[in-house]
Amino acid sequence: MILQEILTGLVERQEPVLLNDGSTDWEADALLEKLSQPMLKRSAYLQAGMYIAEIDNRGYLGQVLYKVKQKG
Numbered sequence: 001m002i003l004q005e006i007l008t009g010l011v012e013r014q015e016p017v018l019l020n021d022g023s024t025d026w027e028a029d030a031l032l033e034k035l036s037q038p039m040l041k042r043s044a045y046l047q048a049g050m051y052i053a054e055i056d057n058r059g060y061l062g063q064v065l066y067k068v069k070q071k072g
Contacts, residue, residue, distance in 0.1 A: 003065070004040035006052055007032050019052065019066035026066070 010017065010028035018025040032040070043055040044065065054062040 001044060001046075002040065003035070003042050003044040003052070003054075004032070006044055006046045007040075009046075016071040018069045018071055020069055021066055025069065031066075 007028045011032065015028070017028070019028060019031060020026070026034075042065075044052055045055055045061060046052050046068075049068055049070075051064045051068055052066045053064045056062040
């Protein structure tokens with residue numbers, strides 16, 4: 001799965017979450033508009049309710065890209 005698919009899924013399901021990159025809270029639709037195509041095409045994994053992490057070229061979880069926070 002790629003980051004774009006994860007973010008699109010969150011938007012389509014109207015998930016009440018914010019994604020924190022370490023300094024800013026983002027809504028999924030705002031990230032879809034802001035991020036570059038190379039970033040959106042990165043392999044990623046969503047651990048529901050916890051984080052979105054990149055998947056490295058060996059198939060292992062890498063750096064956490066966004067922590068998932070519940071809105072409200």
